[in-house]
Amino acid sequence: MSQHRHPGAPGRAGAVPALPDLPEATVARLPEYLRALHALADTGHETVSSEGLANAAGVNSAKLRKDLSHLGSYGTRGVGYDVTLLIDQIESVLGLTQCRSVALVGVGNLGHALAGYDGFASRGFRIAALLDADPSRVGEEINGLVVRHVDELPRVAVEESISIGVIATPAPAAQAVADQLVAVGVTSILNFAPCVLSVPEGVDVRKVDLAIELQILSFHEHRKASLTALPGGLAATETQEAIGT
Amino acid sequence: MSQHRHPGAPGRAGAVPALPDLPEATVARLPEYLRALHALADTGHETVSSEGLANAAGVNSAKLRKDLSHLGSYGTRGVGYDVTLLIDQIESVLGLTQCRSVALVGVGNLGHALAGYDGFASRGFRIAALLDADPSRVGEEINGLVVRHVDELPRVAVEESISIGVIATPAPAAQAVADQLVAVGVTSILNFAPCVLSVPEGVDVRKVDLAIELQILSFHEHRKASLTALPGGLAATETQEAIGT
DNA sequence: CGCGATTTGTGCACCTCTTCACAAGCGCCT
DNA sequence: AGGCGCTTGTGAAGAGGTGCACAAATCGCG
Numbered sequence: 001m002s003q004h005r006h007p008g009a010p011g012r013a014g015a016v017p018a019l020p021d022l023p024e025a026t027v028a029r030l031p032e033y034l035r036a037l038h039a040l041a042d043t044g045h046e047t048v049s050s051e052g053l054a055n056a057a058g059v060n061s062a063k064l065r066k067d068l069s070h071l072g073s074y075g076t077r078g079v080g081y082d083v084t085l086l087i088d089q090i091e092s093v094l095g096l097t098q099c100r101s102v103a104l105v106g107v108g109n110l111g112h113a114l115a116g117y118d119g120f121a122s123r124g125f126r127i128a129a130l131l132d133a134d135p136s137r138v139g140e141e142i143n144g145l146v147v148r149h150v151d152e153l154p155r156v157a158v159e160e161s162i163s164i165g166v167i168a169t170p171a172p173a174a175q176a177v178a179d180q181l182v183a184v185g186v187t188s189i190l191n192f193a194p195c196v197l198s199v200p201e202g203v204d205v206r207k208v209d210l211a212i213e214l215q216i217l218s219f220h221e222h223r224k225a226s227l228t229a230l231p232g233g234l235a236a237t238e239t240q241e242a243i244g245t
Numbered sequence: 246m247s248q249h250r251h252p253g254a255p256g257r258a259g260a261v262p263a264l265p266d267l268p269e270a271t272v273a274r275l276p277e278y279l280r281a282l283h284a285l286a287d288t289g290h291e292t293v294s295s296e297g298l299a300n301a302a303g304v305n306s307a308k309l310r311k312d313l314s315h316l317g318s319y320g321t322r323g324v325g326y327d328v329t330l331l332i333d334q335i336e337s338v339l340g341l342t343q344c345r346s347v348a349l350v351g352v353g354n355l356g357h358a359l360a361g362y363d364g365f366a367s368r369g370f371r372i373a374a375l376l377d378a379d380p381s382r383v384g385e386e387i388n389g390l391v392v393r394h395v396d397e398l399p400r401v402a403v404e405e406s407i408s409i410g411v412i413a414t415p416a417p418a419a420q421a422v423a424d425q426l427v428a429v430g431v432t433s434i435l436n437f438a439p440c441v442l443s444v445p446e447g448v449d450v451r452k453v454d455l456a457i458e459l460q461i462l463s464f465h466e467h468r469k470a471s472l473t474a475l476p477g478g479l480a481a482t483e484t485q486e487a488i489g490t
Numbered sequence: 491c492g493c494g495a496t497t498t499g500t501g502c503a504c505c506t507c508t509t510c511a512c513a514a515g516c517g518c519c520t
Numbered sequence: 521a522g523g524c525g526c527t528t529g530t531g532a533a534g535a536g537g538t539g540c541a542c543a544a545a546t547c548g549c550g
Contacts, residue, residue, distance in 0.1 A: 022464075023506075023507075024506090024507095025506080025507060025508090026507095027461055027464050028457075028461055030460070030464070031454070031456070031457040031460040031461065032441075032454075032457065034460070035439055035440075035457075036441075049526090049527065049528090050527075050528070050529095051527085056441065057441065058441035060508075060509070062508080062509060062510070062511090062530095063507090063508065063509075065527090065528065065529060065530085066507095066508085066509095066529080066530080068528095068529090069528085069529055069530075073528080073529070075527080075528055075529080076515085076516065076517090076527080076528080077514075077515040077516050077517090077526080077527050077528045077529080078515070078516040078517055078518090078525080078526050078527050078528080079516070079517070079526085079527070079528090080526095080527070080528085081528090093464065093467075094460050094463050094464045094467065095463045095464055095466060095467025095468075095470075096460065096463055100459075100463055100466070102459070109358045109361045109362055110358045110362060112357075112358060113354045113355045113357060113358030113359075114358075114455070116354045117354055117355060117455065119439060119455060119456045120455070120456055120459065122456075123456045123459075123460065124463075125456070125459050125463075163466055164459060164462055164463070164466065187466065187469060188462040188463075188465060188466045189462075190458050190459060190462060194280055194364060195280075196277075196281075196301065196302065196303035202469070204462060204465045204466075206458050206461060206462055208453065208455070208458055209276070209277075210359070210362065210364060210365070210453070211276070211364045211365060211367075211368045211370070212273075212276040212277065212280075213435050213451050213453055214345075214347070214365065214368075214370050214409060214435060215275070215276040215279070215339050215341065215368065216272055216273055216276065216451060217409055217433040217434075217435060217449060217451055218339050218340045218341055218345055218369075218370075218409070218433075219267075219272050219275070219338065219339045219340055220433060220449045221340060221345070221408055221409065221432065221433045221449075222338075222339065222340025223340075224432060224447070225340075268536075268537075269536090270536080270537060270538095271537095294496090294497065294498090295497075295498070295499095296497085305538075305539065306539095307500095307538080307539055307540070307541090308537090308538065308539075310497090310498065310499060310500085311499080311500075311537095311538085311539090313498095313499090314498085314499055314500075318498080318499070320497080320498055320499080321497085321498080321545085321546065321547090322496080322497050322498045322499080322544075322545040322546050322547090323495080323496050323497050323498080323545070323546040323547050323548090324496085324497070324498090324546070324547070325496095325497070325498085326498090491550100492549105492550095493548105493549090493550090494547105494548095494549090494550105495546105495547090495548085495549100496545100496546085496547080496548100497544105497545085497546085497547100498543105498544085498545075498546095499542105499543090499544080499545095500541100500542090500543090500544100501540105501541095501542090501543100502539105502540090502541095503538105503539095503540090504537105504538085504539085504540100505536105505537085505538080505539105506535105506536090506537080506538095507534105507535085507536080507537095508533100508534080508535075508536090509532105509533085509534080509535095510531105510532090510533080510534095511530100511531095511532095511533105512529105512530090512531090513528105513529095513530090513531100514527105514528085514529085514530100515526105515527085515528075515529095516525105516526085516527085516528095517524105517525095517526090517527105518523105518524090518525090518526100519522105519523090519524085519525100520521100520522090520523090520524100
């Protein structure tokens, strides 16, 4: 990954890439920009304005410009951003220039789907190993990969140079799996099990809980229903209902 | 990711639940508290302190107390919170007292897994319909439900009183499906397709993109790798991380 | 019956993120 | 060459979220 340093980069210049210390919120949006940019590139666009890209990514254009400015200004005033250049930049910042190998633990319902999901491969991730604790599942072949027993993790981790672990086991098994992943040196975990994982400092865990998303939607649905139940009037008694205190 | 209008709603005394106008960040955490509370209830706990619950939910105890205070103080000083009472309260606020029916559109790889995922049912959601645009998939039975053609959506929506739509189609089909869902009155959508949906005001969309989560992890992994590459100092600074979203 | 241990609820200060608004920069057209 | 319109990059203001620290409230015990 070729690199250059960023203007105004505070830190001591490392040999490798300057780490601009991106705001977390920005990092979370970069992948979305990347997706939108790929779509634009596929449709033949060579440049794009912040307005256009912001639209495609579903965000505010000022926010997008500020996000991009954090990684060092690759736009041209009056013109916009060069699509391919920006793609390269973002991929570089996200560390996607190298293909990362993923170990997927838990080949149940969800694990099966994840193993077959092509959205990973198409974005630079390789599912390098499928593991499960259930002996009856070991040996099964999914999408060209054979399921191995989770105890083989140490060997697999080295052979495939795993850099990310995905947990798709039932909740009760998740913590043990996380411990095993950490033990073999994995420092990034994506957890689909509905439970909190405790991991040592320096290990990143991201959690995806499908049911939680539905519950959040449920809240808004509930709220909308209550609002429409009251016709326009409403405001009679404002304020109060101070329950607390 | 989701849009909402802020009606700046003047407080109104509802007949049933008071709508406390919760901060969005709080709403996003309530489901996690709920999960932790159920776990506590299952293990026989009748009360729990904010410290204990915060631990189980993976958050700061002060944050938890503030969150709970927003829905009206159901704790007892010196004692803690009554587990079952708190469960009832949170479920009421989230609108989970009624079972919500979900229509799942797109029965591919991921859709299959979602259809079979029992985490939905166990938390008050009923997958009431499976739909797909591919005629070769129509008629297939998954987990006791028969896949119907997406054009039957209008009828299905009424029959099953659908309140939430889940999109698990490929990206190119997602917008059309969203339009159809909106057309039949669905105002809450959970989108697994990697694309931005445009919907009318008043419709909530939440997006889950599995590849994006991996890319965020990739960034941190990349960053950690660069740090350890640094000479001398290194170990001094450790990264830690709180989980996002 | 009062005291101390415990735990909630919250005011406050800090910090991050968002959004506006505008100057600076760039290309194009005349 | 010069001006004009368009777009980026950013300072500053505002909104929202977080965590500390402490007063208020409650229970149990002597």
